[in-house]
Amino acid sequence: MFTKAITKKPCKALIDGISTGQFCEGTPDYEAAVKQHDNYVETLRQLGLEVTDLEADERFPDSCFVEDPAVVMEGCAVITNPARDSRNGEKYEIIKTIRKFYDDSQIFHIEVPGTMEGGDVMLVDKHFYVGLSDRTNEEGAKQFSDIVSKFGYTTTTVPVTEGLHLKDFAVYLENNNILVTSVMNDEPAFKDFNRFVVDPDELYAINSLNINGTVLVPAGHPKTQKIIENLGYPVMLIDTTEFKKIDGSLTCLSLRF
Ligand code: CIR
Numbered sequence: 001m002f003t004k005a006i007t008k009k010p011c012k013a014l015i016d017g018i019s020t021g022q023f024c025e026g027t028p029d030y031e032a033a034v035k036q037h038d039n040y041v042e043t044l045r046q047l048g049l050e051v052t053d054l055e056a057d058e059r060f061p062d063s064c065f066v067e068d069p070a071v072v073m074e075g076c077a078v079i080t081n082p083a084r085d086s087r088n089g090e091k092y093e094i095i096k097t098i099r100k101f102y103d104d105s106q107i108f109h110i111e112v113p114g115t116m117e118g119g120d121v122m123l124v125d126k127h128f129y130v131g132l133s134d135r136t137n138e139e140g141a142k143q144f145s146d147i148v149s150k151f152g153y154t155t156t157t158v159p160v161t162e163g164l165h166l167k168d169f170a171v172y173l174e175n176n177n178i179l180v181t182s183v184m185n186d187e188p189a190f191k192d193f194n195r196f197v198v199d200p201d202e203l204y205a206i207n208s209l210n211i212n213g214t215v216l217v218p219a220g221h222p223k224t225q226k227i228i229e230n231l232g233y234p235v236m237l238i239d240t241t242e243f244k245k246i247d248g249s250l251t252c253l254s255l256r257f
Helices: 012-018 032-047 090-101 138-149 200-205 223-228
Strands: 003-009 048-054 070-073 076-079 107-109 121-124 126-132 154-159 170-174 177-180 194-197 209-212 216-219 236-240
Touching: 003 032, 003 090, 003 154, 003 170, 012 032, 032 048, 032 236, 070 090, 076 090, 076 138, 121 170, 126 177, 138 154, 170 209, 177 200, 177 223, 200 209, 200 216, 200 223, 216 223
Parallel strands: 003 048, 076 107, 126 154, 177 194, 216 236
Antiparallel strands: 070 076, 121 126, 170 177, 209 216
């Protein structure tokens, strides 16, 4: 059960955010992004979360994607080591807010040569799946595993071969249900889940976000919406088109705990 979330307002430099174009092309419109972000924050609040919405930081174009510089869980928080230079400094900012919720004895760091970003980390009960990607390396995953094992969590690594982060290609909903691409459908680590393969036309909607039983789904993905509704989850559609242009999706926009 989540009770809190941390978000961060998009900055004007968002237009310079990193993009592989894995979901779509284009440059985000700052004003529209602000409106979409406000709506996202408001939705989390409507769902009962106490949201700390941080001020924008023009030094870091991608800093609204707060999921990446930290991984938070019951008992501890891990400040990651984002792989790209333009994002690495975000870790020094997010820790200031993490310290409001965790004691120093509960805060840990991924250190060089380890790299990690939270978009590669997926929690299922007390088990973490950690994507090995362009952003998260073996060393980062090993350090993470060593840290979280002290708090009763186990980990498995999963290769990310299709694009940016693990949670762009596999997202756990709850009740053993997982949304996957056809590649992740064949991933041995996921074989015991009830797997739902998302249509390649709706790849972006894999990154849906379960907040205490209600699933936020990016607007405009009716087939995936139907899969999720048929599983019995109440769905709320969220417009994130401006973030999509720079590979940002629903989970990236918050830390939830
Ligand atoms: C980046 O490339 O780092 C950003 N433009 C997008 C980050 C998305 N984060 C996430 O999926 N957790």
